[in-house]
Amino acid sequence: MEIPSKVLEIAEGIKTMRIRGAGKIARAAAEALKIAAENYKGSNDPEEFRKYMSRIANLVISTRPTAVSLPNAVIYVMYNLSRASGNVEELREAVVNAAEKFIEESLNAIKKIGEIGARRIKDNAVVLTHCHSTAAASVIITAYKMGKIVKVYSTETRPFYQGRITYKHLSEHGVPVIQIPDSAVRYIMNEVDQVVVGADTIASNGAVVNKIGTSQVALAAHEARVRVFVAAETYKFSPATLIGELVPIEYRSPTEIVPQEWIDKHRNVEVLNPAFDVTPPEYIDAIITEQGVIPPQSAILVLLERFGWALEKIKQGGLGKLLFEETLEE
Numbered sequence: 061m062e063i064p065s066k067v068l069e070i071a072e073g074i075k076t077m078r079i080r081g082a083g084k085i086a087r088a089a090a091e092a093l094k095i096a097a098e099n100y101k102g103s104n105d106p107e108e109f110r111k112y113m114s115r116i117a118n119l120v121i122s123t124r125p126t127a128v129s130l131p132n133a134v135i136y137v138m139y140n141l142s143r144a145s146g147n148v149e150e151l152r153e154a155v156v157n158a159a160e161k162f163i164e165e166s167l168n169a170i171k172k173i174g175e176i177g178a179r180r181i182k183d184n185a186v187v188l189t190h191c192h193s194t195a196a197a198s199v200i201i202t203a204y205k206m207g208k209i210v211k212v213y214s215t216e217t218r219p220f221y222q223g224r225i226t227y228k229h230l231s232e233h234g235v236p237v238i239q240i241p242d243s244a245v246r247y248i249m250n251e252v253d254q255v256v257v258g259a260d261t262i263a264s265n266g267a268v269v270n271k272i273g274t275s276q277v278a279l280a281a282h283e284a285r286v287r288v289f290v291a292a293e294t295y296k297f298s299p300a301t302l303i304g305e306l307v308p309i310e311y312r313s314p315t316e317i318v319p320q321e322w323i324d325k326h327r328n329v330e331v332l333n334p335a336f337d338v339t340p341p342e343y344i345d346a347i348i349t350e351q352g353v354i355p356p357q358s359a360i361l362v363l364l365e366r367f368g369w370a371l372e373k374i375k376q377g378g379l380g381k382l383l384f385e386e387t388l389e390e
């Protein structure tokens with residue numbers, strides 16, 4: 061059955077990073093499932109509808125590998141579908157309701173993280189952030205509105221320059237932002253009071269996977285005894301890491317670093333573009349979630365609370381695989 065063009069557009073948007081940011085891609089994924097359900101034009105056979113939705117789920121999940129928020133959003137919606145019974149209309153409604161609930165809760169979580177995180181920002185703080193994270197920005201903007209923040213250093217975040225989005229986002233809220241190259245982080249750290257970054261995925265041991273360069277920021281902060289806060293919704297915790305699975309690190313096109321002509325001219329030079337890195341829990345002071353502030357070592361508790369229901373399935377070989385196996389043969 062044909063996949064609605066709007067769904068393909070969203071999938072393409074995530075792949076090409078027109079839609080980016082772990083939270084945003086999760087909401088876009090939920091939206092894609094909702095649109096797919098609304099535009100289902102198959103028969104009245106509920107099984108056909110379930111298969112169709114599984115196909116869409118697999119397509120959406122395959123767009124980017126690292127941010128667990130993406131499969132977590134899809135699993136949330138598909139789990140609700142798997143528990144629903146009835147005719148196609150009822151199943152469609154289950155998908156639409158679950159997708160809408162995920163999106164709403166996700167947006168509320170960002171707001172809540174802002175309120176909780178802002179309490180941890182010192183008075184007259186100079187804050188440094190890396191990449192563009194809506195969760196981290198929520199903390200910074202809320203703290204700024206409380207009169208706590210003096211200025212924010214925002215890294216460029218090469219090669220994709222998400223720092224420019226941060227610059228725009230924070231400036232629009234009146235926050236004084238200073239853009240620095242990634243390589244200036246250690247030099248500037250002497251002036252910084254607190255680091256606030258986002259997360260794409262948090263593992264069960266509390267390690268944080270975030271935009272490439274985050275671990276260097278954390279290392280420089282650690283050396284300068286500057287506290288590092290990670291702002292992350294609980295759907296950024298990875299249930300698969302509970303059974304020892306590693307978080308796949310996305311490698312993007314070298315052309316994000318150098319132009320194709322340069323590559324053609326320097327055939328003997330390899331250009332690597334890893335998009336994420338892993339910051340060990342020892343370099344993180346606290347993770348700010350919508351449920352509260354936790355030490356990274358307590359990531360396991362968040363996982364058990366949020367995904368406890370899925371533990372048995374995860375142990376059997378991965379939740380995603382079990383939910384979407386209908387389409388694995390395709």
Ligand SMILES: O=P(O)(O)OC[C@H]1O[C@H](OP(=O)(O)O)[C@H](O)[C@@H]1O
Nearest residue numbers: 080081082083193194195258259271
């Ligand atoms: O969900 P929010 O907090 O907005 O962003 C979380 C993280 O997602 C982004 O990944 P990318 O730019 O999509 O590769 C960045 O690594 C950012 O820190």
